Amino acid sequence: xxxxxxxxxxxxxxxxxxxxxxxxPKSGGSVKAVDGVSFHLNRGETLGLVGESxxxxxTTGMAVxxxxxxxxxxxxxxxxxxxxxxxxxxxxxxxxxxxxxxDPFGALDxxxxxxxxxxxxxxxxxxxxxxxxxxxxxxxxxxLVGLLPGMAERYPHEFSGGQRQRIGIARAxxxxxxxxxxxxxxxxxxxxxxxxxxxxxxxxxxxxxxTYLFVAHDxxxxxxxxxxxxxxxxxxxxxxxxxxxxxTNPQHPYTQALLSAIPIPDPRAESRREVDxxxxxxxxxxxxxxxxxxxxxxxxxxxETCRTVAPELKDTTQGHAVSCHLYEPTSAAMPQIRVASMx
Amino acid sequence: xxxxxxxQPLDQxxxxxxxxxxxxxxxxxxxxxxxxxxxxxxxxxxxxxFSVGRGETLAIVGESGSGKSVTAMSLLRLIxxxxxxxxxxxxxxxxxxxxxxxxxxxxxxxxxEIAMIFQEPMTSLNPVLSVRQQLAEPMRVHRKVKExxxxxxxxxxxxxxxxxxxxxxxxxxxxxxxxxMRQRVxxxxxxxxxxxxxxADEPTTALDVTVQAQILELLKDLTRQHGSSMILITHxxxxxxxxxxxxxxxxxxxxxxxxxxxxxxENPRHPYTLGLIASMxxxxxxxxxxxxxxxxxxxxxxxxxxxxxxxxxxxxxxxQCREQDPPLEPYRGNHLKACWVNVDE
Numbered sequence: 001x002x003x004x005x006x007x008x009x010x011x012x013x014x015x016x017x018x019x020x021x022x023x024x025p026k027s028g029g030s031v032k033a034v035d036g037v038s039f040h041l042n043r044g045e046t047l048g049l050v051g052e053s054x055x056x057x058x059t060t061g062m063a064v065x066x067x068x069x070x071x072x073x074x075x076x077x078x079x080x081x082x083x084x085x086x087x088x089x090x091x092x093x094x095x096x097x098x099x100x101x102x103d104p105f106g107a108l109d110x111x112x113x114x115x116x117x118x119x120x121x122x123x124x125x126x127x128x129x130x131x132x133x134x135x136x137x138x139x140x141x142x143x144l145v146g147l148l149p150g151m152a153e154r155y156p157h158e159f160s161g162g163q164r165q166r167i168g169i170a171r172a173x174x175x176x177x178x179x180x181x182x183x184x185x186x187x188x189x190x191x192x193x194x195x196x197x198x199x200x201x202x203x204x205x206x207x208x209x210x211t212y213l214f215v216a217h218d219x220x221x222x223x224x225x226x227x228x229x230x231x232x233x234x235x236x237x238x239x240x241x242x243x244x245x246x247x248t249n250p251q252h253p254y255t256q257a258l259l260s261a262i263p264i265p266d267p268r269a270e271s272r273r274e275v276d277x278x279x280x281x282x283x284x285x286x287x288x289x290x291x292x293x294x295x296x297x298x299x300x301x302x303x304e305t306c307r308t309v310a311p312e313l314k315d316t317t318q319g320h321a322v323s324c325h326l327y328e329p330t331s332a333a334m335p336q337i338r339v340a341s342m343x
Numbered sequence: 344x345x346x347x348x349x350x351q352p353l354d355q356x357x358x359x360x361x362x363x364x365x366x367x368x369x370x371x372x373x374x375x376x377x378x379x380x381x382x383x384x385x386x387x388x389x390x391x392x393f394s395v396g397r398g399e400t401l402a403i404v405g406e407s408g409s410g411k412s413v414t415a416m417s418l419l420r421l422i423x424x425x426x427x428x429x430x431x432x433x434x435x436x437x438x439x440x441x442x443x444x445x446x447x448x449x450x451x452x453x454x455x456e457i458a459m460i461f462q463e464p465m466t467s468l469n470p471v472l473s474v475r476q477q478l479a480e481p482m483r484v485h486r487k488v489k490e491x492x493x494x495x496x497x498x499x500x501x502x503x504x505x506x507x508x509x510x511x512x513x514x515x516x517x518x519x520x521x522x523x524m525r526q527r528v529x530x531x532x533x534x535x536x537x538x539x540x541x542x543a544d545e546p547t548t549a550l551d552v553t554v555q556a557q558i559l560e561l562l563k564d565l566t567r568q569h570g571s572s573m574i575l576i577t578h579x580x581x582x583x584x585x586x587x588x589x590x591x592x593x594x595x596x597x598x599x600x601x602x603x604x605x606x607x608x609e610n611p612r613h614p615y616t617l618g619l620i621a622s623m624x625x626x627x628x629x630x631x632x633x634x635x636x637x638x639x640x641x642x643x644x645x646x647x648x649x650x651x652x653x654x655x656x657x658x659x660x661x662x663q664c665r666e667q668d669p670p671l672e673p674y675r676g677n678h679l680k681a682c683w684v685n686v687d688e
Contacts, residue, residue, distance in 0.1 A: 053551055190641075191406060191578065191619060192637035195637075199633060199636060218624070220626045220628075223625070224624050224631060224633075262552055262581065268605070280557075282554055
């Protein structure tokens with residue numbers, strides 16, 4: 001691993017303007033989907049980006065891919081600023097960053113054969129020359145993801161959800177990318193199939209040295225694949241840490257609530273856990289986010305400062321950063337909060 | 344929600360209502376539901392028998408296409424026909440056979456003695472009726488609640504499902520609620536007539552995890568308060584471990600294993616149950632632990648394999664499994680399995 005991270009995002013903001021009303025056409029305001037997010041991604045690692053719907057995790061992924069306009073901030077890939085790339089240089093960049101989508105039914109063109117779906121990036125980026133090499137490369141990719149090469153002439157509807165997700169993965173690999181952004185790649189799949197795809201992603205990473213940005217809402221899935229995890233809430237990063245550290249020592253009240261809300265498939269372990277009912281209500285609208293800390297209306301530790309001052313993301317220990325007033329040195333009360341122990 | 348709620352202890356011998364079939368609230372026997380597609384018949388529910396005790400929460404788990412939702416819909420004869428048809432079986436609710444009832448009789452049971460909560464609250468609520476109108480409907484129809492009492496009763500229901508500021512929300516429309524709040528309205532509707540059995544079909548699948556926890560805790564508290572029974576249909580083994588007394592595991596239209604939560608999770612006897620538990624990502628797993636998937640795909644129910652439907656994916660399969668479909672039989676007491684193999688061997 002070199003010193004410069006493969007991908008670096010600095011103070012990224014993505015705001016979507018809202019349409020105004022008939023009488024006030026310009027005062028529409030905006031949805032602050034991503035509001036000042038910074039992180040880095042090292043070569044060969046998997047960074048999990050987790051949070052509930054509307055937290056900005058998918059938008060962050062899309063912005064990194066340059067698939068949605070960036071309002072402010074910078075994105076660097078291999079040390080180069082790619083925030084404002086256009087035209088030909090943007091197209092070259094596209095090859096280096098690929099995406100695996102959530103919905104294996106919507107992400108594949110129903111009128112294309114699997115051969116052409118997987119092979120399209122090869123054509124677009126001129127990665128092979130000649131029909132023979134093209135076919136051979138598609139066959140190699142199909143085998144790599146566990147599809148029988150004999151299926152190449154078939155259409156997407158002839159495949160099950162898990163197989164379609166394999167097609168999507170093969171297509172992403174075709175471009176030989178530096179970074180793959182996986183946007184909820186297994187959440188539409190059944191449990192037994194989910195495990196097949198998670199294992200496939202891990203094997204491919206080991207074999208090909210891939211780097212993943214893994215966007216997901218399911219912290220249990222994330223635990224099985226990620227090296228580091230970043231938790232988002234209403235467009236902000238609230239906590240980031242090594243995976244093991246985050247699961248055993250979660251510090252932000254939101255991360256703690258999120259972890260305790262997820263049931264463990266083991267009745268004995270469940271009976272020992274506390275179901276933390278402290279997290280009341282639902283995620284507020286990002287159109288009109290709360291002042292101060294975005295989590296304060298749902299936080300059982302909220303103090304006066306939390307209502308007015310937005311906390312900054314600061315390291316508490318090496319590699320573990322939290323955005324919460326409770327952990328600031330001036331704060332009188334360090335929280336003695338226990339999360340459900342993971343016996 | 345109340346103060347820190349510790350999940351109930353699992354000392355099942357004392358805590359659990361023992362299900363003596365004679366005393367069961369609901370008794371399902373040999374239920375068969377098919378869907379016809381031209382000349383093809385899909386056996387979505389293929390000989391399912393089970394019972395639900397009074398005050399008990401029974402979970403039906405399985406993956407998509409296992410027949411868990413069709414089973415639930417069949418109980419209340421909510422299967423669209425055609426193409427669906429219940430071709431065999433009996434469903435006794437408190438001694439009366441729901442499958443033999445006239446439409447009128449059945450209508451007096453639906454939404455009254457048995458209520459249902461669906462996965463998608465937006466499509467299950469009527470978008471052009473206010474919450475007040477939708478909550479009042481079952482009370483007017485089934486309970487003949489006096490008009491002057493209806494408002495108070497509606498407000499009481501909204502309070503029970505913990506919707507903040509119920510007075511202000513009573514005349515709101517479904518689109519003005521968030522997903523979690525809509526599901527609360529659905530639950531309030533389901534509770535309007537204090538049903539004895541609540542069927543919850545993936546009640547939290549469309550919701551975020553923190554909201555899911557709130558809704559499931561709410562369902563647990565309310566069923567306990569009213570002493571109602573619940574059938575909880577889900578694909579999430581974690582939810583099952585936290586909330587179910589007993590579990591039916593379904594695969595390809597059949598129950599493959601049935602037992603208490605502890606029996607199923609600590610001593611699974613069917614290879615499919617074993618596989619399902621091993622493939623489930625866990626919050627308490629070793630870091631980056633490798634999952635053990637079930638290889639292969641679920642069968643095509645229009646053309647199921649001979650013998651045991653699971654045998655093509657089963658690591659334990661022996662010749663008998665390819666030829667004979669195993670019956671659901673007691674393994675020990677009320678712990679049942681449909682498998683020819685001893686998974687310990």
